[in-house]
Amino acid sequence: MDFNIPEEIKMIQATIKKFVEKDLEPIARKVEEEGEIPEEIVQKMRDLGLFGIPIPEEYGGLGLNTFGEVLIYEELSKTNACFRSRIGTSNGIGSMGIYMDGTEEQKQKYLPRIASGEWSAAFALTEPEAGSDAANIKTIAELKGDHWIINGKKHFITNADCAHVFTTMVLTDKEKGSRGGISAFIIEKGMPGFSLGTVEKKMGIRGSHTAELIFDNCMVPKENIIGGDPMIGHGFKTAMRVLDKGRLTMGASALGAAERLLEMSVFYAKERVQFGKPIGEFQMIQAMLADMATEIYASRQILYHAACLRDQGKKITREASMVKLYCTEMACRVVDKALQIHGGMGYMKDLPIEMYYRDLRLYRIFEGTSEIQRMLIARDLLRN
Amino acid sequence: MNIIACIKQVPDSESQIKISSDSKSIVTDDVKWVMNPYDEFAVEEALRVKAKCGGEVTVVGLGPKRVTESIRTALAMGADKGILISDEALDGSDSLGIAKALAGAIKDLGCDLILTGQRGIDEDNGIVGSNLAELLGMPSVTIVEKLEVAEDAKSLKATKGIEGAALVIESSLPAVITAQKGLNEPRYASLPGIMKAKKKPLDVKTLADLGLDASEFGEGARKLKILALEPPPAREPGRIVDGETTEEKAAELARLLREEAKIL
Ligand SMILES: Cc1cc2nc3c(=O)[nH]c(=O)nc-3n(C[C@H](O)[C@H](O)[C@H](O)COP(=O)(O)OP(=O)(O)OC[C@H]3O[C@@H](n4cnc5c(N)ncnc54)[C@H](O)[C@@H]3O)c2cc1C
Numbered sequence: 001m002d003f004n005i006p007e008e009i010k011m012i013q014a015t016i017k018k019f020v021e022k023d024l025e026p027i028a029r030k031v032e033e034e035g036e037i038p039e040e041i042v043q044k045m046r047d048l049g050l051f052g053i054p055i056p057e058e059y060g061g062l063g064l065n066t067f068g069e070v071l072i073y074e075e076l077s078k079t080n081a082c083f084r085s086r087i088g089t090s091n092g093i094g095s096m097g098i099y100m101d102g103t104e105e106q107k108q109k110y111l112p113r114i115a116s117g118e119w120s121a122a123f124a125l126t127e128p129e130a131g132s133d134a135a136n137i138k139t140i141a142e143l144k145g146d147h148w149i150i151n152g153k154k155h156f157i158t159n160a161d162c163a164h165v166f167t168t169m170v171l172t173d174k175e176k177g178s179r180g181g182i183s184a185f186i187i188e189k190g191m192p193g194f195s196l197g198t199v200e201k202k203m204g205i206r207g208s209h210t211a212e213l214i215f216d217n218c219m220v221p222k223e224n225i226i227g228g229d230p231m232i233g234h235g236f237k238t239a240m241r242v243l244d245k246g247r248l249t250m251g252a253s254a255l256g257a258a259e260r261l262l263e264m265s266v267f268y269a270k271e272r273v274q275f276g277k278p279i280g281e282f283q284m285i286q287a288m289l290a291d292m293a294t295e296i297y298a299s300r301q302i303l304y305h306a307a308c309l310r311d312q313g314k315k316i317t318r319e320a321s322m323v324k325l326y327c328t329e330m331a332c333r334v335v336d337k338a339l340q341i342h343g344g345m346g347y348m349k350d351l352p353i354e355m356y357y358r359d360l361r362l363y364r365i366f367e368g369t370s371e372i373q374r375m376l377i378a379r380d381l382l383r384n
Numbered sequence: 385m386n387i388i389a390c391i392k393q394v395p396d397s398e399s400q401i402k403i404s405s406d407s408k409s410i411v412t413d414d415v416k417w418v419m420n421p422y423d424e425f426a427v428e429e430a431l432r433v434k435a436k437c438g439g440e441v442t443v444v445g446l447g448p449k450r451v452t453e454s455i456r457t458a459l460a461m462g463a464d465k466g467i468l469i470s471d472e473a474l475d476g477s478d479s480l481g482i483a484k485a486l487a488g489a490i491k492d493l494g495c496d497l498i499l500t501g502q503r504g505i506d507e508d509n510g511i512v513g514s515n516l517a518e519l520l521g522m523p524s525v526t527i528v529e530k531l532e533v534a535e536d537a538k539s540l541k542a543t544k545g546i547e548g549a550a551l552v553i554e555s556s557l558p559a560v561i562t563a564q565k566g567l568n569e570p571r572y573a574s575l576p577g578i579m580k581a582k583k584k585p586l587d588v589k590t591l592a593d594l595g596l597d598a599s600e601f602g603e604g605a606r607k608l609k610i611l612a613l614e615p616p617p618a619r620e621p622g623r624i625v626d627g628e629t630t631e632e633k634a635a636e637l638a639r640l641l642r643e644e645a646k647i648l
Binding site: 007008010011012014015018019047048049050053057062063 | 453456457460572573574575576577578579581582
């Protein structure tokens with residue numbers, strides 16, 4: 001397969017690179033320490049048009065295909081991961097359900113506002129009793145007149161504190177459960193009975209916030225089921241399709257970070273002198289660099305390949321899981337080697353490597369753990 | 385208002401520059417080309433003047449096909465249309481040749497204001513802007529740090545820094561302005577802007593298209609000749625001042641600064 005990058009995507013990559021170098025990287029450490037992205041940076045992200053990458057042009061987005069989108073994520077991930085996370089849910093899991101399965105009215109109402117960055121979007125599936133076993137959700141909706149009354153709790157929801165629109169998976173038929181009993185709701189901030197709970201203290205990606213959602217007799221208009229009445233009970237399928245796509249962008253984020261770490265490691269191996277020569281002249285350091293570069297190369301190929309397959313309309317469930325699994329585990333191996341190459345300096349907060357070490361660790365957990373990806377891949381293999 | 389921004393491409397300042405075997409030019413194989421940073425100020429200012437006074441911004445670039453990338457970047461920033469002057473006969477032209485070709489492309493466009501960078505960061509000549517003004521019979525203000533175009537688009541006020549003071553110059557329009565650092569903060573080419581730029585008009589013109597005589601351009605027509613390019617001298621390694629105690633080291637440093645460096 002041919003990975004020819006179109007001219008306009010190259011220009012977009014150049015813009016993102018500049019944005020990372022000029023605006024994001026200089027404040028990366030500060031954002032990590034203070035746990036907050038300054039509003040003026042979010043505004044710059046809006047001005048750049050970073051919130052509607054895959055949303056079609058007719059709804060105010062860029063309408064980029066998956067290949068273009070992963071290239072953007074790859075470039076944007078060469079700095080503190082929270083910046084990517086800030087736009088991630090709006091472009092991906094928070095809006096894709098509306099875009100793929102929503103009614104025309106829902107698309108008209110939500111997508112332009114999400115694409116412009118006026119409203120951020122989040123995705124709420126996970127609950128205390130339903131992590132990997134996502135079908136085990138307990139949050140439940142009951143139809144009363146023109147409204148659904150929702151009760152329950154979601155947790156670990158990325159960007160919950162800055163989102164306005166929540167694509168939320170809720171039981172509409174307890175008996176049926178994931179087999180036709182889950183529906184995808186669009187829940188807006190400020191709907192009666194909807195509030196935020198604990199904002200978690202995390203190991204990494206501290207500039208991006210993850211919080212609990214509490215639904216206490218929350219009243220949601222009847223028409224707020226994604227896709228309307230015909231889609232009642234089909235929410236679990238929507239959720240799984242949304243996550244399929246998300247797995248590729250996750251892979252791209254891991255890849256971009258790994259590339260940055262390799263670049264830093266090569267630089268350091270040339271500069272740092274021990275025993276009278278640059279450490280890059282020691283074979284054991286060379287082996288680490290070679291392994292890092294090789295795994296990055298392999299990751300890039302499977303990521304681009306899967307993205308292009310998706311753009312050709314192929315079903316990529318298995319490939320998406322492989323990309324998510326391999327790229328995120330690769331990045332964790334790469335960051336470990338990068339830290340080793342930097343020695344004690346790598347452990348210090350003067351360099352960003354320890355931050356990547358903590359941040360990348362998340363990628364093996366959310367949007368489906370590594371174990372769940374392996375399970376999905378194996379299931380697919382054994383089915384045939 | 386009809387506003388023109390002239391741009392060129394230069395090697396990215398992060399590129400490693402290698403001198404070619406003829407010792408008169410650089411090896412361009414691995415060079416990453418970018419819009420001349422001073423020209424970015426010119427494009428940005430053109431867009432700001434347009435926002436204030438209305439009208440249209442045309443970007444004029446000169447050079448090989450790759451220069452289209454930089455013109456597209458300017459279109460993505462918000463310029464309306466682009467012209468690329470591209471002709472093999474232009475290879476090796478000096479600043480006067482470049483200015484002649486630009487003047488040839490601009491003279492019939494009926495422009496009110498021309499902006500360009502005060503110099504290219506590659507050869508640092510800084511004369512295309514004023515040559516262009518001369519050829520078009522327009523006034524020029526060079527190395528401008530602040531620009532105000534009157535609402536009625538009939539005159540401008542330009543500020544330039546001179547040793548210890550600022551010079552404020554008023555000029556009628558049309559005029560040529562060359563942009564200095566500090567004039568503005570160039571915007572990013574936004575993502576929607578980049579997608580839209582694909583559809584904006586970009587004409588490619590040869591010297592013949594512009595009615596210019598190819599023999600007046602290129603290496604042969606140069607009035608300034610490059611004799612040789614030399615890399616800057618390698619920096620001498622630093623030196624660690626000897627001494628047991630801080631006092632001793634300080635005394636030794638003072639002695640070195642006085643006796644060897646002779647700067648105290
Ligand atoms: C920072 C952060 C942000 C998040 N953002 C969101 C969000 O925006 N929206 C959202 O809905 N969710 C979000 N999540 C939730 C995330 O998707 C879940 O944490 C993840 O799916 C794992 O679920 P769990 O934490 O309950 O772990 P568990 O499912 O309890 O897993 C514990 C361990 O058991 C393993 N395991 C579980 N089942 C199996 C099995 N069948 N076979 C083998 N091993 C198994 C797991 O792999 C893991 O190692 C986020 C999580 C974090 C940490």
